[in-house]
Amino acid sequence: xxxxxxxxFLLLAASLAVPFSPSLANKDDSIFERIRQEHAFVEKNLxxxxxxxxxxxxxxxxxxxxxxxxHYRLQIRLVPEAPLLAGTVTISAETTAEAxxxxxxxxxxxxxxxxxxxxxxxxxxxxKSRIDLSFATPLSARTSFxxxxxxxxxxxxxxxxxxxxxxxxxxxxxxxxxxxxSEPYAAPTWWPCIDDPTDKATAEVEATAPEGYLVASxxxxxxxxxxxxxxxxxxWRESFPIATYLISVxxxxxxxxxxxxxxxDGVTHMPLVYYVYPEHLGLAQQKFAxxxxxxxxxxxxxxxxxxxxxxxxxAEFPWGGAMEHQxxxxxxxxxxxxxxxxxxxxxxxxLAHHWWGxxxxxxxxxxxxLNEGFATYSEVLFFERYSNMDPGELMSRSxxxxxxxxxxxxxxxxxxxxNPFDDRGAIYTKGAWVLHMLRHILGDxxxxxxxxxxxxxxxxxxxxxxxxxxVFEDHYGSTLDWFFQQWIYATGRPSYKVSTDIEPSNTSTxxxxxxxxxxxxxxxxxxxxxxxxxxxxxxxxxxxDGSSYTESVRxxxxxxxxxxxxxKRPVDVVIDEGNxxxxxxx
Numbered sequence: 295x296x297x298x299x300x301x302x303f304l305l306l307a308a309s310l311a312v313p314f315s316p317s318l319a320n321k322d323d324s325i326f327e328r329i330r331q332e333h334a335f336v337e338k339n340l341x342x343x344x345x346x347x348x349x350x351x352x353x354x355x356x357x358x359x360x361x362x363x364x365h366y367r368l369q370i371r372l373v374p375e376a377p378l379l380a381g382t383v384t385i386s387a388e389t390t391a392e393a394x395x396x397x398x399x400x401x402x403x404x405x406x407x408x409x410x411x412x413x414x415x416x417x418x419x420x421x422k423s424r425i426d427l428s429f430a431t432p433l434s435a436r437t438s439f440x441x442x443x444x445x446x447x448x449x450x451x452x453x454x455x456x457x458x459x460x461x462x463x464x465x466x467x468x469x470x471x472x473x474x475x476s477e478p479y480a481a482p483t484w485w486p487c488i489d490d491p492t493d494k495a496t497a498e499v500e501a502t503a504p505e506g507y508l509v510a511s512x513x514x515x516x517x518x519x520x521x522x523x524x525x526x527x528x529x530w531r532e533s534f535p536i537a538t539y540l541i542s543v544x545x546x547x548x549x550x551x552x553x554x555x556x557x558x559d560g561v562t563h564m565p566l567v568y569y570v571y572p573e574h575l576g577l578a579q580q581k582f583a584x585x586x587x588x589x590x591x592x593x594x595x596x597x598x599x600x601x602x603x604x605x606x607x608x609a610e611f612p613w614g615g616a617m618e619h620q621x622x623x624x625x626x627x628x629x630x631x632x633x634x635x636x637x638x639x640x641x642x643x644x645l646a647h648h649w650w651g652x653x654x655x656x657x658x659x660x661x662x663x664l665n666e667g668f669a670t671y672s673e674v675l676f677f678e679r680y681s682n683m684d685p686g687e688l689m690s691r692s693x694x695x696x697x698x699x700x701x702x703x704x705x706x707x708x709x710x711x712x713n714p715f716d717d718r719g720a721i722y723t724k725g726a727w728v729l730h731m732l733r734h735i736l737g738d739x740x741x742x743x744x745x746x747x748x749x750x751x752x753x754x755x756x757x758x759x760x761x762x763x764x765v766f767e768d769h770y771g772s773t774l775d776w777f778f779q780q781w782i783y784a785t786g787r788p789s790y791k792v793s794t795d796i797e798p799s800n801t802s803t804x805x806x807x808x809x810x811x812x813x814x815x816x817x818x819x820x821x822x823x824x825x826x827x828x829x830x831x832x833x834x835x836x837x838x839d840g841s842s843y844t845e846s847v848r849x850x851x852x853x854x855x856x857x858x859x860x861x862k863r864p865v866d867v868v869i870d871e872g873n874x875x876x877x878x879x880x
Contacts (some may be wrong), residue, residue: 330692332639337718339615360391363495371502372545374470377461380446383486394432398425399482399489404447443486459484462612466573473544473611481538492756494535501543502527508548510569510609512620535754537655542619544609549575555589567607574630581637588642591679597746600653618647646672657756659714663706667725686873693723698786706782727876728781734874744769776828780819788827789814789878794867804861812853836866
């Protein structure tokens with residue numbers, strides 16, 4: 295006797311019915327909704343548009359030039375009440391090839407008072423957002439030099455990219471605060487620099503502010519100096535290479551408190567240093583306590599925290615999200631001061647950037663997903679271990695709208711370099727799905743080994759999507775071009791229509807489950823003649839006694855049939871029950 299059963303699958307935006315998933319019985323649905331909302335907050339607010347006096351939509355970054363910056367010394371004076379800023383930047387660098395000119399980024403709001411080359415006054419030309427120095431006799435390769443630039447100006451922010459020196463007052467009490475947000479192109483609005491993310495350098499930040507202010511910045515605070523003019527100078531030193539967009543200062547009447555992280559060796563202790571508005575001290579002490587636990591989760595997965603000899607810190611600033619400034623994350627006052635947002639997700643996200651973004655920085659803004667997709671998937675890895683959540687269930691219920699061309703519909707690689715964050719859903723969330731799928735394809739051991747290898751190869755430097763692909767291929771043992779072409783450079787996702795037939799086996803006492811998979815999507819995939827996704831798909835057969843059997847099939851055609859032999863009578867068949875593939879199921 296022949297029995298047949300058609301199984302229809304529907305992926306919903308907010309939830310996915312998985313009748314055999316044990317975690318559903320143990321997790322309140324509200325936790326998935328909370329995580330979904332908190333992640334949506336991260337995507338929306340970290341790079342939201344701001345209304346400001348000046349548009350900086352165009353890239354301020356000068357063209358690549360044969361210069362290797364070794365060190366920045368930024369001496370900056372902050373005058374929040376005015377508001378004004380002024381200072382001197384000393385750039386220590388070396389030519390990598392013959393150079394007859396050097397260009398430095400400096401936005402038009404900055405007035406350049408003087409330029410010195412190797413200590414001597416130097417003429418320069420100002421071309422909008424650039425300072426140009428030319429040499430009658432070209433500098434030969436491997437020539438070391440210093441350029442010192444005196445400047446002053448009024449803070450500006452961009453109404454497109456949202457960066458610059460932010461000036462505001464506390465929500466309670468009205469005390470002034472100045473703090474920067476430079477990603478992606480706004481560092482030159484508050485200090486002259488060579489704003490190239492691939493040219494990382496060590497840095498000193500000597501920040502002067504009025505009495506009563508504390509200044510938070512990168513690296514280690516060497517000393518504080520009280521000045522005769524009723525100001526104080528804070529001497530911060532970042533000894534690890536840092537990209538210009540990650541250098542920061544934040545100044546107000548902070549309350550400071552600390553915690554300690556014990557490294558994986560069980561011996562080394564690192565300070566956790568926090569600067570918050572006085573009115574938010576109690577809330578911050580409660581929320582920031584999770585930071586130590588997040589470090590303990592990420593370090594075994596990715597390798598030890600990269601800046602262990604310095605610190606990890608967070609400083610409150612007047613913004614709607616947060617920014618992973620190296621060793622001193624800037625954390626939005628609306629997050630810290632919120633009575634309903636516990637901050638766990640955003641704390642984990644920004645901390646993860648210290649591996650993925652700060653230690654390993656993208657080579658170009660096209661590959662910003664290497665920062666943001668990694669930090670987003672780190673949210674999932676954090677909750678998987680912190681709250682004992684199933685990663686696939688979390689991805690499907692909190693990180694997916696279920697739509698082929700919804701919020702995740704774009705290409706993961708950025709395509710608008712004037713605003714590389716314009717397609718946030720693809721960069722953040724689809725980028726996280728890329729890692730989630732690679733994890734299943736390689737298996738946990740090879741996946742996390744690949745991440746550690748990726749870290750080791752590109753630590754304190756830069757990487758591209760191609761570099762990441764090479765590392766994963768080395769651990770996979772074969773090409774992964776088929777995977778990267780369809781998930782990084784193509785829009786949308788596969789749309790599957792699945793049906794099953796169950797009938798007794800002709801050669802044994804068991805049964806044969808025939809699974810028919812049709813792909814219905816129409817979007818193009820670069821380098822592929824047909825819009826066919828190539829993916830391993832898990833087929834799980836459930837039996838009357840509560841047991842199950844899973845077999846992975848390679849789906850690489852518009853229509854395919856797969857036969858699976860089982861010894862017991864099936865009662866249900868589920869495709870991708872573990873939610874390892876970003877898809878639409880019909």
